[in-house]
Amino acid sequence: MTGCPETRAGAGRLAAGYRAVTRCRAPVSGSVPLVGRLAALACCLWSGFAAAGRTEVAPAVLEAESQRVAVMAKAKDAVVAVFSSDGGGGGSGVVITPDGYALSNFHVVKPCGNAMKCGMADGQLYDAVIVGIDPTGDVALIKLFGRDDFPAPEVADSDEVQVGDWAFAMGNPFLLAADFQPTVTYGIISGVHRYQYPAGTILEYTDCIQTDASINPGNSGGPLFDARGRLIGINGRGSFEKRGRVNVGVGYAISINQIKNFLGHLHSGRIVDHATLGAVAGWDGEGRVVVTDILDQSDAYRRGLRYDDEIVSFGGRPISTPNGFKNVLGIFPKGWRVPLSYRRGGKRYDILVRLAGVHTQSELLEKTEGRQEMPMPIPEPGEEPQPEGGRKEKEKPPGKDDRPKSDRLPHPLQPTEKPAELAEVVKKHFEEKRGYANFYFNKLHRDRVWSTWDKESRLSVPGGSWTIAGALDDGSKFTLRLTDQDIVLELPVGASTWTVTDELASSLAPPGSGGLMPALHLWRRLAVLGPDKFGDVSYLGTAPLVGHTGLFDVLVGLSGGVESRFYFDPAEGDLLAVEMFPADDVDPCEIYFSDFREVEGRKLPRRMEVRFGDEPFSAFQLEQFTFEPSAGP
Amino acid sequence: MRNRPVAVEQQPEEREFSPVPPRRGLADPRRLMGCAGRVARLRSRAVAEVVRLRESASPGAKFPRILTNSAAGELARVLLIVFALCPAVVAAESGPPRPGLSETVRQTQAKVVKIYGAGGFQQMEAYQTGMLVSPEGHILTVWSYVLDTDSLAVVLADGRRFEAKLLGADPRLEIAVVKIEGADLPHFDLNKAVEAEAGQRVLALSNLFGIATGNEPASVQDGVIAVKTQLQARRGVFETPYDGPVYVLDAVTNNPGAAGGVLVTRSGDLIAMLGKELRNALNNTWLNYALPIEQLRGPVEQIRAGKFVARREEPEKRPERPITLADLGLVLVPDVVERTPPFVDRVVSGSPAAVSGIRMDDLVLLIGDRLVPSCKSLREELGLIDREDPVKLTVLRGQELLEFELHTEDAKAQTPP
Structure with a gap:
């Protein structure tokens, strides 16, 4: 019928459609591993020409084709076919670091439990373990074992992606990749910064990329690449409708820029939450985006945002629609501080807002616990989505199921009730703890961050006292003496003692x-005791920090009934800031350390600035540190 | 399954832009639903992917009926390969994206609008797409139930929102022109529309699935024209009144909400308008196609010139003895909503209507050249015809357009034997 042998053109695979399944149940030709629509066209053209021997293909066409083939050949190496440990179906993923961290969808890994098997284009099946999950954003971070040189693609700036750009998706649609060679589908970017409402439950696709490259069941979690083979997103959703669960020209990818914001949090092994401003944006009568509701306990309220204020920009992006606002909100994790500009009475105000979580811990757990249905379930033979209203019945042709046999996709194995025995390497890298996807990785990063700091600062000597002498910015001298029991601050006007x-x-x-004394106490307590003895310390992930660019490792500590956050320079290991939250819905006391110098083998800050709310409280030049060991035995 | 993007679970169809709410709370909702359902079934019932290829793009090649299965792009992909094999077709357009494609897309998106109207229940989406065809705000789109409302809204690519009026519709092509009050709007010049060849790369822009809201521009899809062929309207297979040439595409372009969208070349030249969803009633497959602009240009001009337009202004003279429905023996469905489509509920036996051949469930579209979008407008229009004059009705039966001439007793008396 086509006059073009399927095996030669590889056309059976390019469509990733029903036909592909019958004709090419198992991908056939290893020699033509990747065939895009155009490649097939070019291939067919070639065979046409070979037969006719008349026309020559423009060299530019051939060159473009070979470039594309080369890009895809390279890109495929990082693509992962995700299967559950018991061999059931799953979806796709993509490795992002040589040590085997890979991205997928939450809805792909969720049914797999804590461990999964990952097939890659090298033909190998690797064990992998869950690292962190973002159920709201539908992202999961997993780690593959077995190599320290996993291929990883270059990561693009997905905000640069434009409608009309070429893009290709790779993955395991319909679970075709029996030999783990990914299927490639090619298309263009149909839309950017699309907002897709939560899918009935928790999955919200904000600021996502829309493509017409075929995204089919099984593509979930796989990469969307730009024409140069750079990672721009993670495919996870399609608009399916009355035509059944196959591509209809609309697929959505989570932007890689959003995932970059969440990546540190995902590494924490936690169940990561998305953010809320504590305020709702909507249209006013005049086509402006205004605050239509705001909680007075929210940080936004404390920073001055009020009902009916016009939102001008948020997270560095101009806001002109409520969906645009929701897009920005969706790309940030809970707890980040994000710039927001609003206008009131013709005057513009620029504030930095601390975002609250969307869900309570119990809500998140509820949404994420349990092994439920398989991701992007492939319909059972004979099962078709039924439109509402029973119209289908009426219009359904006689002969019941006339669909060709090729329509009968292999039904993925449902996970068995009892999880399969975990591989040794997975067991070594997995620790269960309530509230975490994998507590192992939280400890890993917690200990990494603390020990890096400790190695530089060498402050972990229990007992004794710290004495810091220096001057305030107005020149007045101070002495600060910290012990386990109290803090004494001496100023020219007198001394005050604060007791723990x-x-x-x-x-x-x-x-x-806002509580400088308790904050200083907690600073010393973490330095002296370390995370194990401090109280409850966990690794939050990464977050931006006022006055710095980039993202910083954050430890969260619970001690003395308050929560405190410690921000560390990921490269140097220095402690850059401490935030002490005396209660929920209250501004923290913020301490910023800077001007680090090496003093007697210790790397210590020379400057300490204290802020509370919107105002600086004071600044200290830390001129001399004296560490006295414990007096007693 | 209604239109909704799906990850695993089903999604609510929520949008910041709320379409016109379904017509609820009316006297007899079942009747109403039945009525609306009939509108939907009759007017937008999908037809199919069986294409009889009368002619292929390559001379001499004859193709038998090609039946595709429901992976919708497959047919076209097969065709693509077929045509690729024909030496005559040289698609030398592959290659890296040309710089400027994004710019082309942006400029084209500015001429594509989102139309919001009636619907929003069952599988009847309350939105579709349209294209600006004049600087002062004429918009070409498909004629569908979405336009059956007095609160029609058009949103431009930049987010500007307009109230729109249905100017007129040509039921034969299922196209409509709606009008917004604007000036200097970016638009397509229908006279500059181009023809395209099989194998040519094209872009399809539409608001499929209503993805774009507010100031989000239309979605863009990339595809290849698989064939330009004749769409054969046939009962039970191709249930559409359109019977003319179409471009068949290899991309899944004809989704909910996409109808009225544009097919353009990669340099942004207008080729065709995306048609309504067409499902083959026999094998449950879908056709991705577009109507060549050269087919639509004339009718659009006619509508703009006043043909196929619902009457707005009061006529100068009213007949002394106007015709009533009773005179014709026509009973319409109960007029329960503002714009109840004028379906024939019953035909009085022996009446002029019965004699002429009008049947129950026929939908009256035109009286003469006047569009009658509602029971009310049908009554008004009849009121302008003298009882002694014949009445020409164009009705939709199934997907067939039929014309009837009705003669009242008085008209017959005038007619010499």
């Missing part, structure tokens, strides 16, 4: 600082 209690929030001295 079980309830640190009960005394937020000095007034107006």
Whole structure:
């Protein structure tokens, strides 16, 4: 019928459609591993010409084709076919680092449990373990074992992606990749910054990339590449409708820029939450985007945002529609501080807003627990999505199921009730803890961050005291003496003593600082005791920090009834900031350290700035540190 | 399954832009639904992917009927390969994206609009796509139930929102022209539309699935024209009144909400308008196609010139003895909503209507050249015809357009034996 042998053109695979399944149940030719629509065209053209021997193909066409083939040949190496440990179906993924961290969809790994098997284009099946999940954004980070030189693609800036750009998806649609060679589908970018509402449950696709490259069941979690083979997104969703669960020209990818924001959090082994501003944006009567509702406990409210204020920009992006606002909100994790500009009475205000979580911990757990249905379930033979209203019945042709046999896709194995025995390497890299996807990785990063800092600062000597002498910015001298029991601050006007209690929030001295004394105490406590003895310390992930560019490792500690956050330079290991939150819905006391110098083998800050709310409280030049060991035995 | 993007679970069809709510709370909702359902079934019932290729793009090649299965792009992909094999077709357009494609897309998107109207229940999406065809706001789109409302809204690519009026519709082609009040709007010049060849790369722009909202521009899809062929309207297979040439595409372009979208060359030249969803009633497959602009240009001009337009202004003279429905023996469905489509509920036996051959369930589209979008407008239009004059009705029966001439007793008396 086509006059073009399927095996030669590889056309059976290019469509990733029903026909592909019958004719090329198992991908056939290893020699033509990747065939895009155009490649097939070019191939067919070639065979046509070979037969006719008349026309020559323009060299530019051939060159473009060979470039494309080369790009795809390289790109395919990082693509992962994800299967559940018991051999059931799953979806796709893509390796992003040589040590085997890979991205997929939450809805792909969820049914796999804590471990999965990952097939790659080298023909090998690798064990992998869950690392972190973002159920709201439908992203999962997993880690593959077995190599330290996994191929990883270059990662693009997905905000640069434009409608009309070429793109290709790779993955395991319809679970075709029996030999783990990914299927490639080619198309263009149909839309950018699309907002797709939560899918009935928790999956929200904000700021996503829309493509007409075929995204079919099984493509979920796989990469969307640009024409140069750079990673621009993770495919996860399609608009399916009355035609059944096959591509109808609309697929959505989570932008890689959004994932970059979440990546540190995903590495934390936690169940990551998305953010809310505590305020709702909507249209006003005049086509402006305004605050239509705001919680007075929200940070946005404390920073001055009020009902009916016009939102001008958010997260560095101009806002002109409510969906545009939701797009920005969706790309940031809970807890980040994000710039927001609003206008009131013709005057513009620029603020930095701390984002709250969308879900409570229990909500998140509820949404993520349990092994449920398989991702992008492939319909059972004979099962077709039924439109509402029973119209289908009426219009359904006689002969019941006339669909060609090729329509009968292999039904993925449902996960068995009992999870398969975990591989040894997975067991070594997995630790269960409530609230975490994999606590192993949280400890890993917690200990990494702390020990890097400790190695530089060498402050982990229990007991004793710290004495810091220096000057305030106005030139007045101060002495600060910290022990396990109290803190004494001596200023020219006099001395004050703050005593450590079980309830640190009960005394937020000095007034107006938001609790500088308890914050300093917690700073020393972490330095001296380390995360194991401090209280409950976990690795939050990465977040931006005021006055710095880039992202910083964050440890969260619970001690003395308050939560504190410690920001570390990921390269140097320095502690750059401490935030102490005496209660929910209250501004923290913020301490910023800078001007690090090496003093007697210790790397220590020379400057300490304290902020509370919108105001700086004070700044200290730390001129001399004295560490006295514990007096007692 | 309604239109909704799906990951694993089903999604609510929520949009910041709320379409016109379904017509609810009316006297007899079942009747109403039946009525609306009939509109939907009759007017937008999908037809199919069986294409009788009368002629192929390559001379001399005759193709038998090609039946595709439901992987919708497959037919076209097969065709693509077929045509690729024909030496006559040299698609030398592959290659890296030309710089400027994004710019072409942007400029084209500015001429594509989102239309929001009636619907929003069952599988009847309350939105479709349209293209600006004049600087002052004429918009070409498909004629569908979406336009059956007095609160029609058009949103431009830049987010500007307009109230729109249905100017007129040509039921034979199922096209309509709606009008917004604008000036200096970016638009397509229908006179500059081009023809395309099989094998040519094209872009399809539409608001399929209503993905674009507010100031989001239309979605763009890339495809190849598989063939330019004749769409043969046939009962039970191709249930559409359109019977003319179409471009068949290799991309899944004809989705909910996409009808009225544009097919352009890669340099942005207008080729065709995306048609309504067409499902083959026999094998449940879908056709991706577009109507060549050269087929639509004349009718659009006619509509703009006043043909196929619903009457707006009061006529100067009313007949002394106008015709009533009773005179014709026509009973319409209960007029329960603002714009109840004028379906024939019953035909009085022996009446002029019965004699002429009008049947129950026929939908009256035109009286003479006047569009009658509602029971009300049909009554008004009849009121302008003298009882002694014959009445020419164009009705839709199934997907067939039929014309009837009705003669009242008085008209017959005038007619010499």
